Amino acid sequence: MIAQQPLPQRDASKQYSGHMASNSVDDLRSFIEVLRQAHAIHEFTTEIDPVHELGAVLRACEQEGKAALFHNVKGAHMPVLGSALGSHERIGLAIGCDREKISNVLEAATEAPIPFREIDGPAPCQEVVTDNVDLATLPIPVHAPKDGGAFLNAGVVIGRDPVSGRHNLSYVRMQVKGADRVGINLNTWRHLREFFETAEANGCNLPFCVAIGVDPVLMIAAAFRYDGDEYEIAGALRGKPTPVVRARTCDIMVPATAEIVLEGEILAGGREDEGPMAEYTGHYSGIHPQPVGRISTITRRCRPIFQTTAGASFEHLLLGTAVTREPKLKRLTMSTSPRVRDAYLPPYASGFLALIAMDNPRPGEVRAVGLAALTSHVNINTVIIVDSDVDIFNPTEVFWAMSTRVRWDRDQVVIPRTLGNELHPSADRTGEISKSIIDATLDQTLRNSYSKIVYPKVDLAKLLAAESSKKTS
Numbered sequence: 186m187i188a189q190q191p192l193p194q195r196d197a198s199k200q201y202s203g204h205m206a207s208n209s210v211d212d213l214r215s216f217i218e219v220l221r222q223a224h225a226i227h228e229f230t231t232e233i234d235p236v237h238e239l240g241a242v243l244r245a246c247e248q249e250g251k252a253a254l255f256h257n258v259k260g261a262h263m264p265v266l267g268s269a270l271g272s273h274e275r276i277g278l279a280i281g282c283d284r285e286k287i288s289n290v291l292e293a294a295t296e297a298p299i300p301f302r303e304i305d306g307p308a309p310c311q312e313v314v315t316d317n318v319d320l321a322t323l324p325i326p327v328h329a330p331k332d333g334g335a336f337l338n339a340g341v342v343i344g345r346d347p348v349s350g351r352h353n354l355s356y357v358r359m360q361v362k363g364a365d366r367v368g369i370n371l372n373t374w375r376h377l378r379e380f381f382e383t384a385e386a387n388g389c390n391l392p393f394c395v396a397i398g399v400d401p402v403l404m405i406a407a408a409f410r411y412d413g414d415e416y417e418i419a420g421a422l423r424g425k426p427t428p429v430v431r432a433r434t435c436d437i438m439v440p441a442t443a444e445i446v447l448e449g450e451i452l453a454g455g456r457e458d459e460g461p462m463a464e465y466t467g468h469y470s471g472i473h474p475q476p477v478g479r480i481s482t483i484t485r486r487c488r489p490i491f492q493t494t495a496g497a498s499f500e501h502l503l504l505g506t507a508v509t510r511e512p513k514l515k516r517l518t519m520s521t522s523p524r525v526r527d528a529y530l531p532p533y534a535s536g537f538l539a540l541i542a543m544d545n546p547r548p549g550e551v552r553a554v555g556l557a558a559l560t561s562h563v564n565i566n567t568v569i570i571v572d573s574d575v576d577i578f579n580p581t582e583v584f585w586a587m588s589t590r591v592r593w594d595r596d597q598v599v600i601p602r603t604l605g606n607e608l609h610p611s612a613d614r615t616g617e618i619s620k621s622i623i624d625a626t627l628d629q630t631l632r633n634s635y636s637k638i639v640y641p642k643v644d645l646a647k648l649l650a651a652e653s654s655k656k657t658s
């Protein structure tokens with residue numbers, strides 16, 4: 186059993202409530218409305234097969250910068266939403282800010298947490314309760330061509346620390362293995378894995394819930410690394426407490442407005458093969474022994490909307506590897522040196538690469554900043570530091586700096602045998618990997634001799650228009 190702990194008291198003067206005033210989102214449905222108004226979603230009434238077709242259409246929508254709502258999924262009794270937060274624009278819509286402000290808003294949320302609030306009375310997420318569980322009643326897609334089956338992957342997995350009682354929100358893909366059985370891919374370093382290992386060491390199963398179809402701030406909170414009760418991050422992002430209700434079968438609070446909630450336990454002592462699935466590394470994961478979960482109850486709204494995300498989708502990469510890790514990357518690197526101008530985790534590098542721009546770094550500072558970047562998230566294994574005349578958001582410029590400003594015998598440090606993520610193709614199954622800092626800044630002794638060539642900007646269109654008007658006259 187999980188011990189109930191009082192929530193820690195917070196300094197109310199630090200409560201963050203500013204930026205959400207005009208945002209009308211408080212659940213998945215209201216977010217879909219916002220996406221419609223912003224023309225950020227494609228809707229399909231044509232029948233779509235959840236096996237392989239839905240994943241492919243989702244990918245095509247993502248490439249156009251859109252979410253997708255499938256109203257007619259083959260064999261399904263409910264619509265399916267995909268890629269809700271698969272772009273900076275849609276993340277901005279979810280939290281009511283411009284894309285440039287996302288990092289700041291997320292950083293501020295960690296500094297001014299707002300705890301959840303238990304609602305009185307019946308909760309929408311428990312309008313219908315089913316104890317006779319059959320996961321086949323849910324439209325869980327088989328997304329990518331070589332996926333080993335149907336995976337639940339956009340649900341927010343909620344667990345509680347058996348020691349402190351705090352709630353942890355995260356994404357953990359679950360492979361459907363039977364009517365009420367799932368394989369659970371619990372990676373190294375994950376909080377839920379720590380909870381499970383503690384429970385299992387005491388011979389206990391670990392209760393968990395999966396909330397599918399939630400207010401998008403809960404989706405963002407689930408991708409965060411945070412040591413407190415992670416409902417606090419969702420509350421801070423929304424500017425008010427997340428309404429929750431007690432699960433039916435365990436001592437876990439679930440979001441009251443979720444579309445669907447699965448309640449179950451991760452079983453102590455059992456491991457079964459799980460995978461493969463299209464992973465955020467851009468490769469399929471292998472098949473590995475993983476813990477097994479049993480779902481005991483499904484609760485839902487009367488007419489629920491199912492939510493999914495394809496493995497290795499923009500949404501998976503943005504949420505899981507980039508946007509939610511940048512605030513800490515910036516905080517640690519900028520507090521290491523005031524000469525750090527910007528820091529970026531490009532989603533195209535799956536969260537393994539950090540790019541940092543610095544102004545005239547002093548001796549030793551580049552490596553100090555590189556070490557700070559590596560410690561900001563365990564998955565980061567390469568840090569490239571460039572001068573601030575290089576645009577870190579433009580890969581062409583970063584490659585140019587690497588090709589012209591690095592002396593490889595001197596400007597690269599390799600740190601062997603460091604904890605990373607076991608899904609990286611060069612890591613072993615414990616997650617051990619080697620990491621690297623690449624100093625692609627101009628050597629201090631060369632700064633006065635070499636400067637980047639920059640031509641003045643011209644208005645070519647105006648010049649050419651003048652040319653063609655000459656021709657016609």
Ligand SMILES: Cc1cc2nc3c(=O)[nH]c(=O)nc-3n(C[C@H](O)[C@H](O)[C@H](O)COP(=O)(O)O)c2cc1C
Nearest residue numbers: 355356357358370371372375376408409410501505
């Ligand atoms: C769509 C999506 C799927 C993910 N799937 C998994 C997974 O299967 N296993 C895992 O350990 N982490 C997965 N992650 C990453 C974790 O959910 C994420 O790092 C989260 O912060 C972990 O929570 P924690 O820091 O509280 O442990 C996924 C992330 C996203 C966005």
Ligand SMILES: [Mn+2]
Nearest residue numbers: 353376410411
């Ligand atoms: Mn956590």
